[in-house]
Every structure is written in C-alpha cells, then in structure tokens.
Amino acid sequence: MIQIENLTKIFHSAAGEVTALREVSFSIEDGDVFGIIGMSGAGKSTLLRCLSMLEQPTSGRILLDGVDLASLRGKQLLAARRRMGVVFQGYHLLMQKSVRENVAFPLRLAGVRRAEREARVDELLELVGLADKANAYPAQLSGGQRQRVAIARALATNPQVLLCDEPTSALDPLTTRQVLELLRELNQRLGVTIVVITHEIAVVREICNKVAVIDAAQFAEGGRTDEIFAKPASSITRLLLGVEGGRKHA
Amino acid sequence: MLETILSLKGVLLEGLGATLYMVAGSTIFSYLLGLPLGVLLYTTGKGGIHENLPLNRALGWIVNIGRSIPFIILIIALIPFTRLVAGKAIGPTAAIVPLVIGAAPFVARLVEQSLQEVDTGVIEAAKCMGATRLQIILQVLLGESLPSLIRGLSITAITLIGYSAMAGTVGAGGLGDIAIRYGYYRYQTEVMLFTILLLVLLVCLIQFLFGFTANRIDKRNRS
Ligand SMILES: Nc1ncnc2c1ncn2[C@@H]1O[C@H](COP(=O)(O)OP(=O)(O)OP(=O)(O)O)[C@@H](O)[C@H]1O
C-alpha cells in the first residue's frame, strides 16, 4: 500500500518558485490499477518522480507499506527501489545493449547469478510477447516494442508496484489497446499494483479500477473509477470527460 | 630518391618504431589519468551523481590551465619532473612524460563530452532499478558512450602523433627527429617528404581502424 500524505513539491528556478504539487493526499491499495489523470502541467510527472524517489518532497510524506520513503538510506533505499518498477514515458532503454541485456540489467545490478538471470529474462520476454526479439537492439524496435521491453525490464526484480508515466501517449490506437491489455493481464496474473499516469480519459476508463484527478498541482477528487465517472464532482473531471458544465480551462 | 630512402631504411624503421612507442605509451597513460578525471568532471557537475560544484570548478580550472600551455613550452618546463619520473630527459621513454601531461587534460574533456551525450533519462532509470553510483558509471555511462569514447581515443592518438613529432625535434627521437636532422639540417628534402608520408599514412590508418570499430559496435545503427 502506498499512502501519499500532504505531498508538496516546490521547484526553485531562476524564473522563481513553481509549486508542482500542493498538499496532495490519497492512497493506492495493493492490487489496484490506479490512474492518475490531469491536464498537461498539472504535476503528474512530478508525482511519479516523487514516488520513484527521483525527487525529494518539499513537505509531506510517501509511505510504502508504512515506511516513509524519505527515511530510507543505503541498502534499504536500493531494496525499496527494487520493489517499485518504473516505466518511463521515453522508455529510457540502454541503446548499446540488446533487448535481453536490457531486461537482465536490473537483475545484474542486484547480483543475480547468470543462469537464474537468463531463465528469468526468457520468462519475462515471453510474458510481454517479445521472445523473438531477444537479440535485437532498441534502435531496431518500434515504439510499442520498446514499451514492452521497458515493461519487462521494470518487472524483472518482481516489484510489488509498477509505475508507468504516459505508457500509451506515443502509441497508435491499436498498440495502445495491446499495451493496456498487457498491463491488465500483468495486474491479474502477477498481482502487481499498477499506477498509470495519463492525460487520456480512455486509458483510465479502459483499465483503472481507481483514479485520482490532479488539477493545477492539487488533488481534485479520487475514488472508484465507475463512481467518479458516473458522478464527477469537480469541474476538471467533467472537463476531462467532455461533459457539459465543465469549466473552461486555459 | 629511392636510394636515399633505402640507404636510411634502418634509421627510418627505428624512427617509426620510436614514434609508435611514444604514441602508444602516451595514449595509454593519458587515458589512465584522463579517463577518471573526465568521469569526475562529469559526475561532480550540476545534477551529476556526485554533484560537488567546488570540486568540479577546481578540476575544470586544472584542466583548462593544462590545455592552454603550448606543448613545446610544456616539454621544456617539465624537464626536471621528467628526469624525476623517467630518470632522464632525452629519448622516447622520457618524452612520454610531457606527452601524457599535455594530453591528459585534453582526454578528460573528450571523455566528459562523450558522457554528456548519454541520455540523462537512462541514468535516472538505472537509479530507479537500484544501481549504485559505481554501477551507473561503469555500466551505464561508460557502456552507453563506448562508441563515442573510441572516436575520442582516435582523436587523442592522432593528436599525440603530432605532439610526438614535436617532442622529436627536442631530443625524443622518432619520425619528427628524422625530419629535422635529415630534412632540415642536411637538406635531404626527400627524407622530409617521406617522413611526412609515413605520418599521414599513420594518421589515416588510426582514423580508419578506430572509426570502423566505433561504427561497428555502435548499436544505435539500425542494421
Ligand atoms: N525540475 C523542475 N524545475 C522547475 N519546474 C518544474 C520542474 N519539473 C516540473 N516543473 C514544473 O512543475 C509543473 C508540473 O510539471 P509536471 O511535469 O509534473 O506536469 P505533468 O502533469 O506531468 O504535465 P504533462 O502532462 O505535460 O507531462 C509544471 O509547471 C512544470 O513546469
């Protein structure tokens, strides 16, 4: 379970202060496929970067199974990182390494032995449907295939949570459907909690059982997807849904 | 012309050997110094995995000063140090000392540039996978920039051919020394031209071999 409590993130730049997140609180339960949706610039990626410990919160806490992520150091920090797989928007694959080596990479970092590593990689590539591309290099793959490699790599260390930033925004409708299908299947077969960051309402509708709506750095509303979408309480949700009565957004 | 060259075969071969020895030796040692320095320049920089701006600035200064001293002056200025390290100030082995000191800062900048080409997103991804800083340096930074590092290696070796010829004129031996002794002092222009030809061939060979290797191993090429 992930609890986000009063999370605030302020960036200080030459142009001045930017509050990317203001007093955001909600929790993600084990086994959820959790959607975080909002307009561009709402603070979604910042939230993901805080969850994946790439950014330190300015204030507030993120608890993973009751443990404050900010309190982790050294070995415990590395261990916590291995419990959360991250799929980045730009995939961020190692371009000089083959698909197989990319997926094996987190295992190598963790010191898993070669034979065990190879077996696990085969299993993962099978799972994401890329067994035939094991020896290809990222430059030789399509966007959807790269996305699958990134997903397989993020799953390598058997994380309990998979964080995905805009997993489908660069993909065509058919490939989007396949990737979402894969995420749903991973959730059901492995029981892994999935957090999906997106600006597309269709993605949430398709796979998320729960959703949090972020608007202008703040938590607008959240809960079960079917309930929220049936009775949107905030104007930003209505706007995202394209329902009448949504306020005009700049 | 051919007769003169043939009569000097022994001298030329020895000169070529000395040049190759100086270039290979100084390339190796300048990377032993320059590669860690270049990595440090990169990792201590803003947003780097060992961010330390005072250290970064200090290293940057050292490298810039090293790079701005003309090589011919460096050779002379380093004579006492060269004696200390190599036991003598003359000959190919002694020449390696100033060659390394001259090239290491250059190598550091080349390495830094190669590392800057690595996508920072990949470094963050490795962090999220639980990579230690050493693992990030060895497996992500150096691994991902290998083709670029090899291209830098070829630039270094070629620059060192030029430097070694310069060192040759002040007693290091090698092809530069032959060009001066025979071509300049004895007016044997054909010997001068021949040494130039040898140097050009050497440069082309290095350029070709390293360029070929770099392209060969660069997996960003689709085929
Ligand atoms: N490192 C940073 N320094 C300064 N400002 C930042 C930084 N990162 C993000 N911001 C600002 O924080 C705000 C939220 O950015 P964020 O990337 O989280 O938005 P987002 O919801 O992911 O948007 P998008 O859908 O366009 O990806 C933006 O105003 C952005 O300019």
Ligand SMILES: [Mg+2]
């Ligand atoms: Mg974003």
